[in-house]
Amino acid sequence: MTEEPGKERSSADPPEKARHAAHTWEEARQAAFDAATPIPAGPVPLHLALGRILDQDVVALQDMPHYASSAMDGWAVNGTGPWILVEPGTRLAPHQASPIVTGGLIPPGGKGVLRSESAGLGKDEDGLPVLMTGGSARPGEPRTGQHIRKAGEEALEGDILVKAGAQLNPAHLALAALAGYDELPVQGKPVVRLLLTGSEVIGEGIPVPGQVRDTFGPQLPAVVTMLGGIAGGQQRIGDSYEEWLAALEDVVPEAPGAPDLPADVVITTGGTGRSGTDHLRDAVAELGGRLVIDGIAMRPGHPAVLAELPDGRFVLGLPGNPLAAMMALSTVGAPLLAALGHGRLPDIQEVPCGSIIEPDPGRTRLMPFRLLYGMASPAQHTGPGMMRGLASADGVMVVPPHGVQLGELVPAFALPWGPPIPAPAAPGSKAKPRNAARPGRTAAKTAASGPVDWSALLG
């Protein structure tokens, strides 16, 4: 059941930090998915519409092109030459011409365009300037309609230019612009702003003792995008309650170029603990928000929080420890962004486990793994504050509290940036090293008698 402590609290009645009922890992994913409804479709400016799913057909608002124009630099002419020259834009009577450039509006009475390289200027018997064919002109040039782009030759008013459901590519955007659109109706997609907290966190350079380099700024916008969100910029704050409160009221992106769209989700990093410097829950409560998830029985990432503010924004509180944060993002953020973006609850696959993993009663462990001979071996360097193990991982095992036996199938998920988890071998077939059939190799002898723990090979 979802606990909602924020609802009963007021700022005069500070929340009790120590008490909360953690969701199981499975409950937390489902609760995050169920908390959100798909964001309705709406118009977005063309420059932000790339990759979005078109919600309604784009139709031609008028004939395209909407006026007849010249396809060549030269002369708009009426009838046969020689032609008397008149001012550009005036109606052409038979045997009259006026200069025109490529794309120029064909004047009334213009029947064709004589290319500049097919034309020559001369004088008539009265000594007045006239235009004649010459140069590379072919006999009969220009024919009626020659080198004129007719109105409506690309589309007639009302024609469907792009069908609803298309994922908008750059050419779609150009076509919409050509048709006169400034914005397009697209399916909703969550805009995610990041609030990175911690006065010890520095954004550049080599950290001295007591400082840490920010791991979230370089990775979270990309991961948010991979999970189907729109990275909407980020703000950094220190550790004071006032900063937390002000920023949660309105995250002001510092990153230049962030799309100027209201946030649907604010992802915070740090401050999920229960010490005097951890303010997430208090700030959410003071803003009148409700906690959807307050802790998950998993490791790492157990202090993760999901809250909903009265204005409808979700706040996803990731723990400060970098690996813990990524595991919390995979558990809560991925389902939340999927639900907001019209998607399904992300899939969980199974992979044969390449090690014995002892029980850890009461909590799920999320273990980045490496695939060795088709089996998942826990990666090294996977402390909650580390990134090295995740950086080389092939996926993440979801190890149940009762542990896993060697060779047993264990639930697993792919990394947003990684390859899909390979389908496990058919029942009855044994996971074997690729060289198992070759005689004389140690692997061949051992694989024949059952699964082998290859994790010692991981460096």
Ligand SMILES: Nc1nc2c(c(=O)[nH]1)N[C@H]1C(S)=C(S)[C@@H](COP(=O)(O)OP(=O)(O)OC[C@H]3O[C@@H](n4cnc5c(N)ncnc54)[C@H](O)[C@@H]3O)O[C@H]1N2
């Ligand atoms: N007494 C207890 N202490 C802690 C518990 C607990 O149950 N009882 N849980 C631990 C676990 S597990 C986690 S996870 C963290 C949660 O910490 P917070 O979310 O409050 O985060 P901070 O305390 O602000 O930072 C934790 C850690 O992460 C580093 N950090 C913060 N931001 C960044 C960043 N942008 N890039 C890299 N590293 C970052 C920060 O320096 C800290 O080292 O609480 C444990 N403690």
Ligand code: MOO
């Ligand atoms: O579980 Mo914490 O979330 O270890 O790092």
